Amino acid sequence: MAEKLTPREKGFSEWYVDLVQKAKLADYSDVKGCMVIRPNGYALWENIQRTMDKMFKDTGVKNAYFPLLIPESFLKKEAEHVEGFNPQLAVVTHAGGAKLEEPYVIRPTSETIINRSFSKWIQSYRDLPLLVNQWANVMRWEMRTRLFLRTTEFLWQEGHTCHETEADAEERTLQMLEVYRTFAEDYMAMPVLPGRKSESEKFAGALRTYSIEAMMQDKKALQAGTSHNLGQNFAKAFDTTFQGRDGKVHHVWQTSWGSSTRLIGGLILTHSDDAGLVVPPRIAATHVVIIPIAGKATDAEKTQVMEKSHALAADLRKAGLGVVVDDDETKGPGFKYNEHELIGTCLRIELGPKDLAKGSCVMVRRDLRQKEFVSLDEAVAKAQAMLDQMQKDLFQKARDFRDSHTFEVNSYEELKARAEDGFLLAHWDLDPKTEARIKEETGLTTRCRPFSLKQEPGKCVLTGNPSPGRIVFSKAY
RNA sequence: CGGGGAGUGGCUCAGCCUGGUAGAGCACUUGGUUCGGGACCAAGGGGUCGCAGGUUCAAAUCCUGUCUCCCCGACCA
Numbered sequence: 115m116a117e118k119l120t121p122r123e124k125g126f127s128e129w130y131v132d133l134v135q136k137a138k139l140a141d142y143s144d145v146k147g148c149m150v151i152r153p154n155g156y157a158l159w160e161n162i163q164r165t166m167d168k169m170f171k172d173t174g175v176k177n178a179y180f181p182l183l184i185p186e187s188f189l190k191k192e193a194e195h196v197e198g199f200n201p202q203l204a205v206v207t208h209a210g211g212a213k214l215e216e217p218y219v220i221r222p223t224s225e226t227i228i229n230r231s232f233s234k235w236i237q238s239y240r241d242l243p244l245l246v247n248q249w250a251n252v253m254r255w256e257m258r259t260r261l262f263l264r265t266t267e268f269l270w271q272e273g274h275t276c277h278e279t280e281a282d283a284e285e286r287t288l289q290m291l292e293v294y295r296t297f298a299e300d301y302m303a304m305p306v307l308p309g310r311k312s313e314s315e316k317f318a319g320a321l322r323t324y325s326i327e328a329m330m331q332d333k334k335a336l337q338a339g340t341s342h343n344l345g346q347n348f349a350k351a352f353d354t355t356f357q358g359r360d361g362k363v364h365h366v367w368q369t370s371w372g373s374s375t376r377l378i379g380g381l382i383l384t385h386s387d388d389a390g391l392v393v394p395p396r397i398a399a400t401h402v403v404i405i406p407i408a409g410k411a412t413d414a415e416k417t418q419v420m421e422k423s424h425a426l427a428a429d430l431r432k433a434g435l436g437v438v439v440d441d442d443e444t445k446g447p448g449f450k451y452n453e454h455e456l457i458g459t460c461l462r463i464e465l466g467p468k469d470l471a472k473g474s475c476v477m478v479r480r481d482l483r484q485k486e487f488v489s490l491d492e493a494v495a496k497a498q499a500m501l502d503q504m505q506k507d508l509f510q511k512a513r514d515f516r517d518s519h520t521f522e523v524n525s526y527e528e529l530k531a532r533a534e535d536g537f538l539l540a541h542w543d544l545d546p547k548t549e550a551r552i553k554e555e556t557g558l559t560t561r562c563r564p565f566s567l568k569q570e571p572g573k574c575v576l577t578g579n580p581s582p583g584r585i586v587f588s589k590a591y
Numbered sequence: 592c593g594g595g596g597a598g599u600g601g602c603u604c605a606g607c608c609u610g611g612u613a614g615a616g617c618a619c620u621u622g623g624u625u626c627g628g629g630a631c632c633a634a635g636g637g638g639u640c641g642c643a644g645g646u647u648c649a650a651a652u653c654c655u656g657u658c659u660c661c662c663c664g665a666c667c668a
Contacts, residue, residue, distance in 0.1 A: 254667070258663095340668070450628095468627075
């Protein structure tokens with residue numbers, strides 16, 4: 115007799131869609147390919163935003179905002195860029211009750227319109243480096259969409275920088291990749307491979323593209339952030355120039371880098387289980403739910419339980435944690451346990467008359483779901499310790515999973531045989547035609563050529579390659 | 592655009608093969624008992640069965656057309 119299949123084993127994709135909707139993160143909308151992000155999902159986005167935004171600012175980046183609509187002619191100025199994005203553009207042809215002389219495209223990304231401004235802002239090398247970021251929505255008309263992972267409209271951040279030299283631009287490109295790597299690993303507990311994209315996976319208009327690649331629980335890859343060295347391609351198209359230290363006029367060297375609401379999808383697909391969402395504490399909005407248990411208690415006991423619950427909540431909040439007290443008396447405790455496991459509250463504290471009598475409470479980590487008795491005096495310290503440990507454990511678990519599904523392959527036969535197994539480290543140099551053929555025959559795409567990054571203060575340098583010369587193949591989202 | 596699947600109360604679906612008074616579970620309302628892992632009993636409210644046409648005394652059910660959504664693939668973050 116076959117073992118009973120868990121929801122994830124029955125159909126990973128169905129499990130995912132179901133979870134997103136049951137946890138009230140997002141819904142399908144009436145606009146094809148667009149989703150409605152519900153408050154629970156948006157709270158995650160706000161935390162991602164807040165954390166990343168601080169990291170950007172720590173590197174000297176400032177926020178700005180540019181228009182949603184881009185004159186069509188702007189896109190056409192950079193040849194590769196139009197060619198890459200043309201098929202996915204939504205175009206505004208009418209406005210104010212009349213046909214527009216020149217259509218506007220809804221931004222799929224903002225390199226062009228931002229360069230239009232940059233070319234006006236920059237005169238001298240003294241204006242460089244110019245480091246801006248915008249939090250915005252963009253639209254790409256994709257053939258196939260998936261909640262969070264690929265939607266027609268999505269929220270993201272796009273950073274755009276200008277530099278004096280190619281080396282400065284390259285350094286910034288890698289520095290921002292490192293910011294993404296740090297964010298993914300330290301906050302989202304999502305291990306990633308930073309690396310360079312192949313020629314055919316490169317951003318339309320870039321010199322070089324780098325990305326961080328994560329492995330989901332179905333062994334598929336997810337590109338979780340990209341950083342491009344744009345060279346002078348857009349600078350030349352938009353005449354973004356400066357007078358250098360040598361007195362001559364030069365085109366600026368540029369970078370752009372982005373990450374999106376896709377990260378929320380990555381978070382779910384990395385950590386969640388059959389009971390629901392699992393959110394790493396450092397990115398969670400609600401860390402602790404306190405569930406007062408007072409069903410059979412006397413009124414006096416009930417009052418005591420409630421008072422203690424709120425007092426504990428206050429103490430936990432003082433320690434910087436997001437806390438809710440679920441004192442809804444119309445619902446039983448079992449219902450609440452399941453509910454909070456579904457939405458991924460990191461830590462559950464049960465507090466009832468029996469606990470009060472002993473001066474303790476019950477703590478349960480969302481990922482382990484095992485009860486632990488904790489003295490009330492130590493509750494705050496213990497909660498913090500458990501959350502810290504949970505953060506570490508989630509990362510370790512995800513990394514172990516990824517590493518145990520990563521293989522070196524030494525022949526095309528081996529690559530084909532292992533197509534479903536995860537990340538495949540191949541050691542070939544590939545031309546785009548071969549890459550396309552491999553994709554056709556196996557469904558595998560190259561993800562990146564990984565390397566490790568080490569951040570020095572203000573510097574970012576390559577520090578070696580864990581797998582020299584290897585390129586990663588896998589199925590991908 | 593190809594290949595699958597689905598449209599029936601707010602949600603998940605049964606009923607269709609073999610036409611005959613529209614069903615269940617969940618959710619909701621009211622009352623009562625419950626409450627340490629998704630409580631129970633009783634009484635209620637709510638649907639012209641995606642849309643259009645056809646066959647028939649009679650259509651959720653059969654036929655034709657059409658629309659929409661989901662999953663898989665091609666495109667891509």
